[in-house]
């Protein structure tokens with residue numbers, strides 16, 4: 570039997586202390602082994618967790634009861650997963666999660682927060698991007714940071730730029746506990762606190778939406794919105810320059826917006842695609858050169874309670890400028906010429922959708938996507954909506970046909986797993 574003991578700074582429970590003193594092998598981070606040292610039997614083997622797999626093997630191979638020390642709740646982004654994966658029989662003595670403690674210190678409820686882990690395997694850049702995308706698409710987020718490449722400094726600039734009130738909760742439950750509020754977008758505040766004590770949790774809150782108006786029954790992101798492919802009337806738009814709901818529905822299906830993804834809406838017009846992507850939990854970025862349309866996109870985003878980052882200016886330059894911060898997982902090209910579509914392709918979104926009214930552009934853009942290595946598909950969308958006739962019967966009112974081309978990267982990055 571392996572007893573998995575969570576530590577949160579509170580004294581060990583009797584059950585945890587008894588299991589620890591009976592253990593012939595105890596694994597845990599060095600700080601946890603030190604914190605519990607007085608309870609560990611003199612002859613017990615101590616296995617510092619550096620490589621989780623090796624430590625897990627050591628406790629599994631122990632000839633007698635063993636124990637694993639973990640931070641907070643071991644069942645929440647913790648060691649319990651890898652033990653159970655390997656078939657271990659466990660008893661769990663949980664403690665309070667660092668996320669719960671961080672929100673308690675700030676005095677905010679967290680049943681409406683998204684909790685994201687930046688502990689990506691291998692590609693830490695992707696782990697950071699994904700965590701940031703999810704955190705910024707939601708009014709309240711906690712980020713389980715990973716020291717080194719995915720520490721608070723990787724998140725603060727973007728969170729502050731978006732006007733978030735940020736708290737860095739460090740070494741919770743220890744004598745060095747410190748919860749620092751960083752609400753100032755100025756570089757000074759960040760620079761002054763450049764070295765953050767680990768471990769830490771970053772909490773980011775939109776000050777205007779710190780308390781959800783109603784209590785949700787489902788924590789965090791609420792899943793797919795209750796309705797989508799919304800009617801044109803739900804958006805401000807200029808002279809019907811808006812992707813129609815029938816077309817938008819298929820585009821959304823191909824873009825697959827969801828928490829942790831960045832979606833570009835290029836030549837955004839009303840921003841209806843960007844807004845709908847944001848409603849699915851994606852971090853949405855709209856590129857639009859017409860300043861009045863940009864204002865409309867912002868208004869549409871606000872009206873739908875979403876956040877859309879608007880990059881105003883000609884797409885050619887704006888895409889490159891945005892790419893470093895906002896590399897796309899998916900992109901919708903609803904405006905712009907073939908050169909704009911080529912520029913979007915160059916940023917290698919895993920999924921790309923192009924809407925075309927002109928037949929002449931289908932072949933070149935099909936070839937562009939194919940030669941960029943995408944698996945390409947397409948469909949002409951020709952919708953006729955039901956409408957009333959004066960005599961009370963129904964007619965079909967034809968909308969202009971639009972061709973959607975889409976490309977999917979046949980080798981998308983595999984989903985990462987938590988270590």
Ligand SMILES: C[S@@+](CC[C@H](N)C(=O)[O-])C[C@H]1O[C@@H](n2cnc3c(N)ncnc32)[C@H](O)[C@@H]1O
Nearest residue numbers: 640641642647666667713714740741768769770
């Ligand atoms: C693998 S996760 C474990 C989470 C843990 N099971 C829990 O419930 O808190 C590790 C991350 O939890 C956070 N963390 C764990 N202990 C912490 C502490 N004492 N103070 C602040 N953050 C902590 C940090 O973000 C750290 O990178």
